[in-house]
Amino acid sequence: MEEHINKREAYQRMNYLYQAAHCVLAQNPENVELARFYCLTQKTISRRLVIRQDPSVKRTICKRCSSLLIPGVTATTRQRKKNRRTRFTVQRCLSCGQSKSLLNNPDYTLWIDRPEAQLEMQPDQGCSGVKWQKKKKPQPAGSKKEKQKQKEQERQEEEQQKKLQEEKQELQRKTQQEEEEKKKQKQ
Missing domain, CATH: 1.10.287 (Helix Hairpins)
Structure with missing residues (x-):
């Protein structure tokens, strides 16, 4: 039970730090260092407590310098074509130059959004009570x-x-x- 509460508090902290980074950049776009500090702190919390961040949050944080990627403020966003069919969104961090390529496929779903990735609660005969187990297909x-x-x-x-x-x-x-x-x- 304590572990559940600690994770909930950690999620709340991470959410607060993410929102604070956005607010700092919205008020003063030159204050990139403070926003970077908030994002780095958020990243370390998730790493220490082994908590997965939502993919939409991970996409807006630079992997190299941990700054918040906001198009036009701290990052440039471009649309690129590889073939006739495949298109990519390329985000480039203005602080460190790191670039991310994200596939523009409307039919693509993240693993976490697929039904086979969802967990259900099933009682386990262990001494610890109820454990999470993956649905078996x-x-x-x-x-x-x-x-x-x-x-x-x-x-x-x-x-x-x-x-x-x-x-x-x-x-x-x-x-x-x-x-x-x-x-x-x-x-």
Whole structure:
């Protein structure tokens, strides 16, 4: 529980530092050093506590000098063509000269936004309580071992379903017997 609270506080701190860097540059565009300090502090917090930053935040921070990349203020933004189809957005930091190329593909989705990347809460039998586990996607059977495992899993599922059905039938029989006994007692 403490770890969850610490991460929440860290996210709040990082968010505050990111907003402060934006405000500093909005008020005085020449005050790049203070904004860079805020972004560097944000980066060190995420590194120390092993917290992932959102990709939209990471794209606006220079990897080399940790300054905030705002088009026209601290960075230049250009559109480039590689082929007829592929287009890139190239951001170049005005402080250090580092450039970033980002693909302009409207169909592209980040890994974090894909459904298979999402985590769900599943109870784990460990002593620590509930743990996060990744959703498992069924894999197509290719080798003999995989096919055997899949058949074994199917057989076990069928057995479990049969047991559940038998238990339901047994419960229904017991409830019917109890009802009949109550009726006999009333008569």
